[in-house]
Amino acid sequence: xxxxxxxxxxxxxxxxxxxxxxxxxxxxxxxxxxxxxxxxxxxxxxxxxxxxxxxxxxxxxxxxxxxxxxxxxxxxxxxxxxxxxxxxxxxxxxxxxxxxxxxxxxxxxxxxxxxxxxxxxxxxxxxxxxxxxxxxxxxxxxxxxxxxxxxxxxx
Amino acid sequence: xxxxxxxxxxxxxxxxxxxxxxxxxxxxxxxxxxxxxxxxxxxxxxxxxxxxxxxxxxxxxxxxxxxxxxxxxxxxxxxxxxxxxxxxxxxxxxxxxxxxxxxxxxxxxxxxxxxxxxxxxxxxxxxxxxxxxxxxxxxxxxxxxxxxxxxxxxxxxxxxxxxxxxxxxxx
Numbered sequence: 001x002x003x004x005x006x007x008x009x010x011x012x013x014x015x016x017x018x019x020x021x022x023x024x025x026x027x028x029x030x031x032x033x034x035x036x037x038x039x040x041x042x043x044x045x046x047x048x049x050x051x052x053x054x055x056x057x058x059x060x061x062x063x064x065x066x067x068x069x070x071x072x073x074x075x076x077x078x079x080x081x082x083x084x085x086x087x088x089x090x091x092x093x094x095x096x097x098x099x100x101x102x103x104x105x106x107x108x109x110x111x112x113x114x115x116x117x118x119x120x121x122x123x124x125x126x127x128x129x130x131x132x133x134x135x136x137x138x139x140x141x142x143x144x145x146x147x148x149x150x151x152x153x154x155x
Numbered sequence: 156x157x158x159x160x161x162x163x164x165x166x167x168x169x170x171x172x173x174x175x176x177x178x179x180x181x182x183x184x185x186x187x188x189x190x191x192x193x194x195x196x197x198x199x200x201x202x203x204x205x206x207x208x209x210x211x212x213x214x215x216x217x218x219x220x221x222x223x224x225x226x227x228x229x230x231x232x233x234x235x236x237x238x239x240x241x242x243x244x245x246x247x248x249x250x251x252x253x254x255x256x257x258x259x260x261x262x263x264x265x266x267x268x269x270x271x272x273x274x275x276x277x278x279x280x281x282x283x284x285x286x287x288x289x290x291x292x293x294x295x296x297x298x299x300x301x302x303x304x305x306x307x308x309x310x311x312x313x314x315x316x317x318x319x320x321x322x323x324x325x326x
Contacts (some may be wrong), residue, residue, distance in 0.1 A: 001175070020277065028269065043169065043171060043172055044171045044174075044175035045170065045175070046172075047166070047171075047172040047175035047176040048175050048176070048178075048179040050166075050176065051176045051177075051179035051180045051183070052179060052183065052220065053173075053185075054159065054180070055180055055183040055187075055220070055258055056256060058256065058257075058258040058259065059183075059187060059258045059259060059260075061185040062190075062260065063183075063190070063191070063218060063258065063259070063260065064183060064186075064187065064220050065186060065187070065190055065218050065220060066186070066218070066219035066220050066221055066222075067183075067220050067221075071226055080221055081221070082221035082223070130252070134166075144162060146166055146172075
C-alpha cells in the first residue's frame, strides 16, 4: 500500500464522534429549521442552541450533563436549551440513535412554558417521526440549524 | 483552518450571535470541567459539596450545561477543593473554534498539586558525584517526573479556564 505523504491531508474534514441529526419531513425540509422559523425564535437563541449542538458533537453525553434529559416518553428525550436573557425555553424532542448508540436525532421542536411542553402532542409527534425514520433512514440529515435559510428569516 | 471556523465565519459577523454562542459554549465548558475534575479526583457530588460548604444539589446545578450564574468565589472554592489554580482570561473570538474542536475529557483534566509533574516531590540529585554509578543513579531519580510529563497530554493552561470571551456578565 502506498504511504501517505501527508501533503493532501490538511483539508480532511473529521466526522464528529457524537453526531446530531435533524429529522426531515416528506418535502425534505429540516423540521428543526422549519420550527425555529415558524416560532420566530430569536437569532441569539438559535446561537445558544447551535453552540450546544457543536459542544455535544465533540464531547458527547459525558461532557454535556443536563443537556439531554428524560425519557419524557418511550424512546423520547428532551434537549434543554435555557432561554437566553428571558427568551423562550427550547425543548426539542430527541431520541438516542436510532441506528447507533453514539448518535442523537432531533425529531421535532417544542418549548416549555409553566413546566408544560408545547405543543402538547410533541411527544407523540416525536414518536411518529422516530418510527418514520426507522422505516426510512434517509429521513434525516446532519446539518446546522443556523443555516442560510434560517438566518434569512430570523436574523 | 478548521471546518467549524468556516461555518462560524458568516454567523459571527453578527455581534449578538457571536456573544450568545460564546456564552453558551462557556457554560458548557465550565460545567463539563467541574464534572471531569470531580470524577478524576475522585469525589462524589456530596463529598465535593461538603468540601466547599454547600449541598449536593448545588454541585448538580454547577455541573449543568445550562447553568450560568456561577460566582468567582465559588469557582475559587472549587479550585481549592480540586487542588488546582483558577485562571480567568479574556480571549479573542478566533480562539473559540479550536477550543470547541478540542472539547474532550483529556483537554479538561488538570492534575491536582500532589500529582502535578512540575512540583511532584523528587529527591535532589547528589552533587559532586565521584563515579559514573552515582551519576547514573542521580539521573534515575530525576527520570520519573520527566517521564510523567512526557505522558501528559499537551495542555494550554492549568486550573479552571474561564474564558469570558464576550463579557463578564455570566461570571
